[in-house]
Amino acid sequence: MLQTLRSKILFYLVLISMIGILIVSFFIQYGFEESFNKYLDRNREKKIDRIITEIEKDYRKNGHFTTDPVYGLLHENAMTDQLYFQLYDRYGKMQMDTSSIRGMLNSLGLTEPEPDGEKWHSKTYTLKVDNAIIGKLVAIYPQGLIDDENTFIQTIQLYILAAVCLTIVLAIVFSMIFSKKLTSGLKKLSYAAGELKEHNLEIRIPLTGLPTEIKQIAISFNNLAESLAKEEMLRKQFTGDLAHELRTPLATLRSQIEAFQDGIWEPTPQRLQVSHEELMRLVRLVNELEKLLAAENPQIRLEKMELEAGSVLAALWEMFLPIFKEKGVGLKIEEPMQEEMFEADKDRLMQILSNVLNNALKYTPAGKNVTISVVTEKEGFVGFHIQDEGSGMAEDDIPHIFERFYRGDKSRDRKTGGVGIGLSIVKALMDAHKGFIKVKSRLNKGTTITLWFPQEE
Numbered sequence: 001m002l003q004t005l006r007s008k009i010l011f012y013l014v015l016i017s018m019i020g021i022l023i024v025s026f027f028i029q030y031g032f033e034e035s036f037n038k039y040l041d042r043n044r045e046k047k048i049d050r051i052i053t054e055i056e057k058d059y060r061k062n063g064h065f066t067t068d069p070v071y072g073l074l075h076e077n078a079m080t081d082q083l084y085f086q087l088y089d090r091y092g093k094m095q096m097d098t099s100s101i102r103g104m105l106n107s108l109g110l111t112e113p114e115p116d117g118e119k120w121h122s123k124t125y126t127l128k129v130d131n132a133i134i135g136k137l138v139a140i141y142p143q144g145l146i147d148d149e150n151t152f153i154q155t156i157q158l159y160i161l162a163a164v165c166l167t168i169v170l171a172i173v174f175s176m177i178f179s180k181k182l183t184s185g186l187k188k189l190s191y192a193a194g195e196l197k198e199h200n201l202e203i204r205i206p207l208t209g210l211p212t213e214i215k216q217i218a219i220s221f222n223n224l225a226e227s228l229a230k231e232e233m234l235r236k237q238f239t240g241d242l243a244h245e246l247r248t249p250l251a252t253l254r255s256q257i258e259a260f261q262d263g264i265w266e267p268t269p270q271r272l273q274v275s276h277e278e279l280m281r282l283v284r285l286v287n288e289l290e291k292l293l294a295a296e297n298p299q300i301r302l303e304k305m306e307l308e309a310g311s312v313l314a315a316l317w318e319m320f321l322p323i324f325k326e327k328g329v330g331l332k333i334e335e336p337m338q339e340e341m342f343e344a345d346k347d348r349l350m351q352i353l354s355n356v357l358n359n360a361l362k363y364t365p366a367g368k369n370v371t372i373s374v375v376t377e378k379e380g381f382v383g384f385h386i387q388d389e390g391s392g393m394a395e396d397d398i399p400h401i402f403e404r405f406y407r408g409d410k411s412r413d414r415k416t417g418g419v420g421i422g423l424s425i426v427k428a429l430m431d432a433h434k435g436f437i438k439v440k441s442r443l444n445k446g447t448t449i450t451l452w453f454p455q456e457e
Contacts, residue, residue: 009179017171025164032156040149047077048139051085052125055137060129065095074098086138099140119143185214192221201229234403246285249278288421291351300432302345304457309340309374309382312349316372319350320357328366334373342382342455348429349453355422356386356449363390363447380455381435387448393441401439402427426451 051073058070065087077083078098087096121143127135188205195203203225205218256275259265294300317333324331353372360370368389375383393401402423430437434454441447 009182010175013175013179014172017175018168021164021167021171025160029157029160033153036149036153044081044083044139044141047081047083048123048125048137051077052127052137055087056127056129056134059127059134065089065135067096071096071098075101082142084140086140087135088138089135090133095135182211185210185218189214189217189221192225196225196228201225201232237403246282249281252278285421288425291421291425302348302432304343304345306341307344307346307349309342309384310336312353312384313372313374315350316353316357319354320361324361324370327361329361329364330369332369332371334371336374336376340374340376340382342453343457344433344453348433352426352429352451353384353386355426356451359422360386360388360390360447360449363392364388365390375450378452381452382455383450383452385448385450387446389446392443392445392447394443395441398439398441402437 051070054073055065055070058066070087074085074087074096075098077085078101084099084101085096086094086099088094119142120140122138122140125137125139126133127137188210192203192205204222207215207218210218253275256265256271256278260267260271265271313333313335317331321331357370357372364370370386370388372387373385375385377383427437430451435452438450438452439447
C-alpha cells in the first residue's frame, strides 16, 4: 500500500481535502446554528419588549391590568411561538397565565408532545409605570429549538451534508486527475531512464504538456542523453581512429621485420632507418595520448603565476624561429603596446602555444607567414592571436578540430606526420585554465586561432 508516488500523492491530497472539508463544514454548521440561535433570542426579546410596552401602556391608561388587548398578545405568542407568560401584580397575585395552553394544545394534538426531560427556561421582567413598580412578567419558553425552527435547522444540516459529500467526491476525482497528471512526467522520466540504462541513447522525453519543474528535469535528461550519445560516438570514433593510426606503422614494421627474417631484405642502414621512423611514429602517438590523458584529468594541478604577454611572445620567438627558417616560413611577432599581465601555468601555457604554432607551421607553405600578437578586446582576458597563411579548412570542419584524430582532409595529417591529438590537448588545457578558444578559417586562405586567458583567477 502506498508504494507508488501516485498513490502517495493521491492519498495525501484526499486526506488533506477531507480534513479541510470536515473542518469547514463543522465551522459552517456551528457558526450558522450560533447565529440562528442569537437571531431567535433577539427576536424573542423584541416580542417580550413589545408585550411589556403594551402591558405598561394599558395599565397607564386604565389604572389596572385588563385582559384586552394584553391577553390576546400573550395568547398569540403562546399559540405560535411557544412563548408563555405569567403576569403578577405588585402584590404577587397572578393576573394572567398562558402556560396552561401548552397542555391543552398537546391534548388536542395541535403540537408535538413534549419530549421526556425537556427543559424550560424562565425570565422575570419588572413592570413600571412612572417609575413605580406595578408588577412583574415571567416569560417561559423551552430551551433549544421549537418545531419549525428545528425543521429549518435539520434542512440546513441536510444541505450541508449533501454539499460535503459532493465536495468529497469532487476532491477525490480531481485528486486522481491531478496525481495522474503530476506523475505522468515522472513516469516518462522513469521509462526514459530505463531505456538509457539499456543503452538506448536515442531516447528523448517529449516536453509538451509537462509542468515547468518536470520540464526542466526532462530538458536536463535530454541533454544528458545527447551528451552520452555524443560521447559514445566519439568513443567508437576514437577506437576506430586509434586502430587506424596503429595499423599503418604496425603493418609496415611487420612486413619489414618479416622481410628481414625471411632473408628477402638485407638490414641496410636505410631500411633500418625506415623501420625506426615507423617505430617512432608509434612512440609519438603513445606520448601524445599520455599528454592528452594528463590534460583531461579533472584533478590536474596548475602552478599558476603572473605572466607578462610580451615576455611570452619573446620566448616563443626564440623557440620557434629556427624551425620556421628551416621550412622557409616567416614568423612575425607583434609586440603589445603596453604590459599585459595575466595568470597561467607557464609550462602548460607554452605547451598550448607550441601546439598551435606547430599546427600553423605544418599547414603553411614555404614563402608564407605566421603572425602571433596579443589582443585585449575582451575585458578581463588576454588573448594570443595566431594567424597563418596556410591551407585553411572548410567551415564544417571548424567545430570538430578539437576532437581526437579528427581530419577534415583525411590525407593531410599523414603527409605532415601529425597524429591528430595536439588540438585536443590544447582544448583540455584551455578548459583547465578557464579560458576559451575562437577559430576563424577559410579554405586556401588561412586560419586564425585566438586563445583567451583570464587575467585573474
